Amino acid sequence: MRDSNFSPVLTHTHTHTHIVYPGDIMADDPLVGAVDQGTSSTRFLVFNAKTAELVSQHQVEITQSFPKEGWVEEDPKEILQSVYECMERTSEKLAQLNIDITTIKAIGVTNQRETTLVWDKETGEPLYNAIVWLDLRTQSTVEHLIEKTPGKNKNHLKHKTGLPISTYFSAVKLRWLMDNVVEVDEAVRSHRAMFGTVDSWLIWSLTGGKNGGVHCTDVTNASRTMLFNIHTMEWDLDLCRYFDVPAEILPEVRSSSEIYGYTSSGSLVGVPISGCLGDQSAALVGQMCFKDGQAKNTYGTGCFMLKNTGIKPVMSEHGLLTTIAYKLGKDRPAHYALEGSVAIAGAVVRWLKDNLGILKSSSEIEKLAAAAGTSYGCYFVPAFSGLYAPYWEPSARGIICGLTQFTNRSHLAFAALEAVCFQTRELSNQPILQQHKIMQKQFRTFS
Secondary structure (H helix, E strand, O other), X not given: OOOOOOOOEEEEOOOOEEEEOHHHOOOOOOEEEEEEXXXXXXXXXXXXXXXXXXXXXXXXXXXXXXOOOOOOEEOHHHHHHHHHHHHHHHHHHHHHOOOOHHHEEEEEEEEOOOXXXXXXOOOOOEOOOEEOOOOOOOHHHXXXXXXXXXXXXXXXXXXXXXXXXXXXXXXXXXHHHHHHOHHHHHHHHOOOEEXXXXXXXXXXXXXXXXXXXXXEEEHHHHOOOOOEEOOOOEXXXXXXXXXXXXXXXXXXEEOOOOXXXXXXXXXOOOOEEEEEEEHHHHHHHHOOOOOOOOEEEEEOOOEEEEEEEEOXXXXXXOOOEEEEEEOOOOOOOOEEEEXXXXXXOHHHHHHHHHHHOOOOOOOHHHHHHHHHOOOOOOXXXXXXXXXXXXXXXXXXXXXXXXXXXXXOHHHHHHHHHHHHHHHHHHHHOXXXXXXXXXXXHHOEEEO
């Protein structure tokens, strides 16, 4: 029986409210922390290592800027500060529960993928804003690269990378930075530049930054750059030459589960950072899709369906990506996944709220759509960043059609939610996913 002096503390995830009683946590129970740095927000979560129950968390939103049409940027310093803030606030919440933060034995990092940063290793300063994965400014860069391939083939590098040449991936964003930002070009030429996706920036900063920070990434994030050979599991010098990127600015590639370094500041000093996965690979692992043929679909800013294909990569001829799912240890084999990527899912709700002003809060859309019950022939294609899988058409743009005088904001809300369903169904109906006869009940969905 619980001590009547203990007061329950409510903590929230996207889908559940957990009631954590201080009396449920033994003083010596080890805890693990997780940095979840997403496109729209950052969270730090602490779990009981024995039971996997969520003990506490803190979350803050991230500001996105849109300096030009098709451009999406975030401030690297704000991203880093949001991580520190979430870690500190969560530590304070643990103290309120009379839990010693020294029981946090390890920290993992999961992050928005493909988002590209370059910083100065001597000053620790970012040399430009982070170019977010959704960004379309590299469309002309992509067109130039495709022009120089045999047969003008956007899949020219797919045999090594598993990816089409697209605005989505990091190498073209890095190429744009080197071509268009004087500070980046100068830092590269003077051997002061460091490139990384968000995980690299966070791990480098958390482990000391300019004072000995560890410049590394894991295989899942590396596989989203177009500079990484998913067969040899190394940076590929031919790919570096293709994009004219010096290999010296790239982070060291490690497995998804090993000690990369130790935190060097804040309330959590000396804690090993011992796990790293790009957010969609982390969702696959989190939903325990460890068997060949198991799949998950997750809904956030975008929508991503991943299917575990085991230790051998499977190539798609139907617009799906081949990517690294995870590598859980230095001496463990890499597992691969097929991925269907949708750029805009939850982001369409934010657009309705921020751009059209038809929602006061994102949560309002469910009630608004339910009031209509149908779109009455109104259809919404939210191709704000072009169309990703299975089309890979960066020049596509969003459209709302089927409007009549009867159409109102409830119908638009319904059509927006329906658009996410249509895009998801299109991915699940791809022939290569159907080969394994994945029934709908097998898709593990986390929202």
